[in-house]
Amino acid sequence: WLTKNFDGRKGTAGSSPPTLLLERPALRNADAAQAAADALSTRIGRRTVRGKLLVQGQPKVKLGDAIQLQDVPDASLNALYQVRSVIHRITKAGGFTSLIGLRGIG
Structure with a gap:
């Protein structure tokens, strides 16, 4: 002991x-x-890797989903991420958009 x-x-x-x-x-x-x-x-x-991604409206994206980023100019960001937050918006200026909060999976 x-x-x-x-x-x-x-x-x-x-x-x-x-x-x-x-x-x-x-x-x-x-x-x-x-x-x-x-x-x-x-x-x-x-x-260590967290971020937000603003994309054209993606209604099927939900918390916990895995998203693979590809062909990003900074190659170190081409990886697998977990969706931690989703905000969908419809505006006159921007149309339907989704703001997706991401966290690196590993």
Whole structure:
């Protein structure tokens, strides 16, 4: 229970700095520590890419849908995203438009 050597209780995830230290007393073996590190890395990765997309009206788009962006001038944005918000508008000037809030899936 009280140990000074935590080598068997470490997990790492990701490939670039900065390094984040995750301390959880409940993680008592390497598999649990690795699973927690992987889950946190995924959660952080999803938070890093967010944005909004204004498109011609798309009534079928709903929360939770996956959207693949392709042929975007910035190639790093060509990826899979999850729909986090949708606002449909009909105006004289713009017609039917959909403002879609996106979050990177990973």
